Amino acid sequence: MTATPFFSVRNLHLSFADRAHKPLFGPAPRIEVLKGLDLDIGEGRITGIVGESGSGKSTLGRVLVRLLDPDSGNVMFKGQDIAGLDEEALRPLRRDLQMIFQDPMSSLNPRHKVWRIIAQPMKRYGLGGTREQATEALVRVGLPAEFGDRFPHQLSGGQRQRVGIARAIAVGPSFILADEIVSGLDVSSQAHVLMLLSKLAKEMGLTVAFISHDLSVIRHLCDDVIVLDHGVIVDNGPVEQVFDDPQSDVTRKLLAAIPLPEMDDTWFER
């Protein structure tokens, strides 16, 4: 190992309180979501995080951007352990750790105009946050400048997700977590949003963690892939390697679920 990896996670554990089974007295039992994960994310690479729902992929993502506090383990970001930092110590780092959310309707404040949604984080991080800068970011994600005056509900799903991307890139981060960002979109918007993300990642030299349950999307977009199953990593490596030679049944099952790009002769014989 020559350089410090961009993200280096060691022995990461996380559990939630199970409120449904809380006894009348005493603490609620814990549900273990992440069971000792070890992984590295290389700088400038797009890493896919896949798994079925409930596998802990979103939880892992939210630990990386520290929206969740792990129980134990290390999350080294550029050589600094951010796992135990409190909110005050995290704030200067947060600019570097941006996130695009699954549901843009809920992640864009419905009462704020688009330009304000984009400009506010820039302002908070001391990067200006003027109307012009917001417009610039809008144009960069392929939206017309006059969309700045709209409210989120006046946009389509794909446009909203572009605003989410604009907000994330506007503060000039080095890492972006994309949490199922296309799962709520129709197929053509999906393709546009994915193309935009990979273009921007290349231009800005971003490191991206891309959470998805759709392996065909991962194959097109990502350099590396991590397959999670019930809080454990079952496959990890460059996309071609994992796809050609899956190490676990879970990965094989997910691979089998990819719709075939071409018609297969055997379809007619059944």
Next chain:
Amino acid sequence: MAEASTAPRARHGSGLNLRLWLPLSWVTLLVVVAVFARWIAPHDPLAQDLLLERLPPFFMSGSEPGYWLGTDSLGRDVLSRMIYGAQIALFVSVIAASATCVFGSVLGMLAGYYGGWAERIISRLVDIWMAFPPVLFAVLLVAVMGTGLTSVIAAIALIDWTRFARVVRAETLVQTRMDYVDSARIGGARRASTLWTEILPNVLPTIIALLMLEMGIAIIVEAILSFVNLSISTDDPTWGSMIAEGRNAIHFAWWVLLFPLIALFFSVLSFSVLGEGLRQRFDPVLQ
């Protein structure tokens, strides 16, 4: 798709929104009358003239010109007293409802947003508070603090803040779980500033609707307290005291009771409807 969202959306329902404009005109009338009471009222509301006692309103035989809605048992002009009564009713409803609103909403937002101990203490306090019968509580409070408008306003705020605290807490709780709160954190917002800049604008429509409702309730509470003589002095014209006085003469001078009652009814109804009407008209998300 893009075209449909470029044009401003047509408001549902055509023409005038009666739910907004009817109550709004009544409230506007009330405000104008209250502010210009001195010039509008045809008579001094306190001037007694026993020769003119219990004059009927203008459309009945035996009425005197100039006393449009008749006079009460002391010969005081009913219309003038109602106009000055509007002043007191509006004053109490604006001040009391705003105080109640600010106090209850702040506590509700703190409980809903921070959870934990703040939530536990405030929620228990609301539970305990609501176990008191409200009217009795009000009477008790005014009895302790002494009669007068300040006591009435304080009593309303001290009793009804739980209404705001409960509803605003529930709404804040819903909003706190939305992703835009997490994205504010990602965007470098401090916890307290997220509450005021991100969550408050989303809770505000609920607060305004409640505020309007509370203004109506404040008018009723003031009327109840003047009815039992616990508001300002009996001489001062309030709708509640007019209703109380009119009760004695209901069989032969019903107008003394009926006109202030109608004014009270329309005011309370208008404020209640106005809350929802304003929400429909000015909420950008609903349009």
